[in-house]
Amino acid sequence: MDLVLVHxxxxxxxxxxxxxxxxxxxxxxxxxxIHVVVKEVRLEDxxxxxxxxxxxxxxxxxxQALVARALQQHAGTLRAAVASGAVILGVCGGYQLLGHGxxxxxxxxxxxxxxLDVTTEHPGHRARRLxxxxxxxxxxxxxxxxxxxxxxxxxTRLGPGVQPFARVRVGFGNNGEDGTEGAWCGTVxxxxxxxxxxxKNPRLADxxxxxxxxxxxxxxxxxxxxxxxxxxxxxxxxARAGLRLRR
Amino acid sequence: MLPGRVARWLFPRVLEELTGTLDPVVVVSGTNxxxxxARLVARALEVAGLRxxxxxxxxNLQAGLVASVALASDLRGRPRxxxxxxxxxxxxxxxxxxxxxxxxxxxxxxxxxQLDRYAEVERVAEGWRRALASLEPTAVVCYNADDPQxxxxxxxxxxxxPFGIEDASAGREALxxxxxxxxxxxxxxxxxxxxxxxxxxxxxxxxxxxxxRPAPSVRAESVxxxxxxxxxxLLRWDGEGFVVRSGLPGLYxxxxxxxxxxACRALDLPADVWRRAAESVRPAFxxxxxxxxxxxxxxxxxxxxxxxxxxxxxxxxREQPRSLLLAINDRTADxxxxxxxxxxxxxxxxxxxxxxxxxxxxxxxxxxxxKYAGWPEERTTVERDLARGLRRARDxxxxxxxxxxxxxxxxxxxxxxxxxRWGVVAPFWED
Numbered sequence: 057m058d059l060v061l062v063h064x065x066x067x068x069x070x071x072x073x074x075x076x077x078x079x080x081x082x083x084x085x086x087x088x089x090i091h092v093v094v095k096e097v098r099l100e101d102x103x104x105x106x107x108x109x110x111x112x113x114x115x116x117x118x119x120q121a122l123v124a125r126a127l128q129q130h131a132g133t134l135r136a137a138v139a140s141g142a143v144i145l146g147v148c149g150g151y152q153l154l155g156h157g158x159x160x161x162x163x164x165x166x167x168x169x170x171x172l173d174v175t176t177e178h179p180g181h182r183a184r185r186l187x188x189x190x191x192x193x194x195x196x197x198x199x200x201x202x203x204x205x206x207x208x209x210x211x212t213r214l215g216p217g218v219q220p221f222a223r224v225r226v227g228f229g230n231n232g233e234d235g236t237e238g239a240w241c242g243t244v245x246x247x248x249x250x251x252x253x254x255x256k257n258p259r260l261a262d263x264x265x266x267x268x269x270x271x272x273x274x275x276x277x278x279x280x281x282x283x284x285x286x287x288x289x290x291x292x293x294x295a296r297a298g299l300r301l302r303r
Numbered sequence: 304m305l306p307g308r309v310a311r312w313l314f315p316r317v318l319e320e321l322t323g324t325l326d327p328v329v330v331v332s333g334t335n336x337x338x339x340x341a342r343l344v345a346r347a348l349e350v351a352g353l354r355x356x357x358x359x360x361x362x363n364l365q366a367g368l369v370a371s372v373a374l375a376s377d378l379r380g381r382p383r384x385x386x387x388x389x390x391x392x393x394x395x396x397x398x399x400x401x402x403x404x405x406x407x408x409x410x411x412x413x414x415x416x417q418l419d420r421y422a423e424v425e426r427v428a429e430g431w432r433r434a435l436a437s438l439e440p441t442a443v444v445c446y447n448a449d450d451p452q453x454x455x456x457x458x459x460x461x462x463x464x465p466f467g468i469e470d471a472s473a474g475r476e477a478l479x480x481x482x483x484x485x486x487x488x489x490x491x492x493x494x495x496x497x498x499x500x501x502x503x504x505x506x507x508x509x510x511x512x513x514x515x516r517p518a519p520s521v522r523a524e525s526v527x528x529x530x531x532x533x534x535x536x537l538l539r540w541d542g543e544g545f546v547v548r549s550g551l552p553g554l555y556x557x558x559x560x561x562x563x564x565x566a567c568r569a570l571d572l573p574a575d576v577w578r579r580a581a582e583s584v585r586p587a588f589x590x591x592x593x594x595x596x597x598x599x600x601x602x603x604x605x606x607x608x609x610x611x612x613x614x615x616x617x618x619x620x621r622e623q624p625r626s627l628l629l630a631i632n633d634r635t636a637d638x639x640x641x642x643x644x645x646x647x648x649x650x651x652x653x654x655x656x657x658x659x660x661x662x663x664x665x666x667x668x669x670x671x672x673x674k675y676a677g678w679p680e681e682r683t684t685v686e687r688d689l690a691r692g693l694r695r696a697r698d699x700x701x702x703x704x705x706x707x708x709x710x711x712x713x714x715x716x717x718x719x720x721x722x723x724r725w726g727v728v729a730p731f732w733e734d
Contacts, residue, residue: 073645116423205640250642285671292667
């Protein structure tokens with residue numbers, strides 16, 4: 057069994073540990089004996105359409121603007137990939153770009169891919185950034201609690217075409233107002249959680265792997281792994297956020 | 304810090320008043336290297352015979368500056384010193400420069416660090432740009448030509464003095480994963496590097512517009528690193544060459560030595576003064592100082608951000624360590640987001656015959672990072688309590704061996720307290 061992971065713009069969207077998501081997926085697949093191919097896409101590259109799972113991290117405003125333009129050229133490829141069952145995970149800036157668009161602090165408008173029915177606006181540099189530890193309850197079946205760290209100026213509002221990815225227990229989430237965190241629709245997922253999000257939330261990582269494998273290999277039951285250290289980091293992160301979890 | 308807090312509401316008038324009679328005033332800012340560079344410059348001024356006041360390591364926000372000058376003043380508020388060297392937090396620099404009005408400003412580097420506090424490196428750079436406009440036109444800006452973001456901010460200052468490393472043999476060819484600011488500020492094209500020294504610092508040029516590293520006036524022409532015990536540097540300064548043998552280890556300290564040399568040149572101090580200062584400054588606690596503890600030696604190297612951590616790992620791995628203590632806290636001064644651990648190349652540890660003890664408030668995060676870097680679980684001990692972690696790491700260190708401790712900032716302070724309680728170090732902090 058094989059799996060193609062596509063890391064989009066790792067040189068531009070790599071703010072704070074986003075590479076860890078790729079490492080978690082790759083290692084967790086390899087431990088199940090799955091042959092993993094990682095493709096890194098840079099600005100000047102063509103975007104491969106054969107990915108089973110695409111990762112889009114976060115970047116600073118400047119890098120994000122560079123990526124937003126490039127992504128417009130790849131929108132057709134990505135849409136076709138999603139239609140074939142491929143999974144996309146966008147984190148922070150990457151999540152914003154999966155939506156309809158992003159209005160930056162200076163009013164500048166960045167186009168999004170429109171793969172998630174969300175819009176994001178930065179209310180200006182005077183507004184406070186939403187920064188801190190997060191604990192949330194994931195809406196995906198069997199995933200449970202999520203831990204991570206958020207750091208964003210943009211406020212994201214969900215449209216009717218998506219589900220919230222999680223309900224915030226500690227932290228701000230999409231906009232600090234409606235209690236939602238992230239969004240998902242079909243096989244497209246967006247979240248504000250760094251951490252990075254996947255190593256410390258192994259059930260989420262496995263959920264995404266299962267979906268990605270389904271594209272070409274049908275329903276695959278992943279063997280359980282020894283996740284004691286993952287769970288320990290999960291519980292410790294929740295405790296630092298002020299929440300005692302029972303897992 | 305209490306005197307500083309009391310005086311802070313008076314800032315900036317107090318600081319302006321207190322520093323007004325001091326000359327020269329030197330300000331050092333940047334992500335990494337502030338403390339050591341400031342110590343080197345202060346030592347040089349003292350060697351030149353000037354009584355010099357400086358702020359204590361890490362006390363680099365407004366309050367710390369006011370406190371340091373207030374403590375060095377008499378009851379009428381007249382400073383007992385003649386000169387001042389301040390290390391200033393990179394985000395605080397815009398507030399400090401118009402008040403302190405330094406004769407010399409030293410800009411070391413800009414790396415990603417504590418993004419929960421600074422938001423973006425780019426924002427810090429914008430602040431610097433504004434701050435530089437408030438300088439007196441005669442103020443000399445000594446800046447790191449090898450850091451493209453710093454060079455972009457400083458190269459057009461009226462009196463700019465670039466410094467850098469020339470010796471390509473001290474560098475490597477490829478950038479690290481987490482390096483930032485690799486894109487030309489004019490046209491957004493990725494810089495091409497012929498050599499990389501540290502994170503994104505190196506010899507770079509934009510293939511599109513030709514914008515490239517400014518030629519440094521003060522430069523390290525040849526560099527020889529002597530493990531964790533020091534470095535030998537041949538410095539070129541106004542056409543003359545000077546060799547210095549420093550007890551400060553690692554390439555990042557070579558940058559500090561060259562930065563200090565640039566400051567000395569801007570202050571018209573003779574090269575020999577710089578050399579005497581450079582040879583006399585020993586590593587401070589937490590910055591490479593080696594201690595003896597029972598039957599082992601202890602070397603503590605502060606790690607604050609991916610750029611610094613990667614350099615320290617590089618340094619430590621070459622020593623073939625048998626025992627390591629990684630102490631990770633997530634308090635405000637450390638950065639509350641520990642995601643940055645995933646930007647550090649712990650894969651570098653693979654193949655070492657070492658035992659790693661992880662400790663601190665985020666010990667579990669560190670342990671997990673090691674696991675995904677391929678480090679064997681059976682050679683990892685997780686002990687969140689720092690005092691117990693330190694003891695367990697010591698017990699894992701062979702007699703006569705070195706225990707390398709790599710703490711974040713507040714973990715370093717905690718180690719200091721623990722070690723002074725046990726009588727391993729003096730209870731008072733001396734830089």
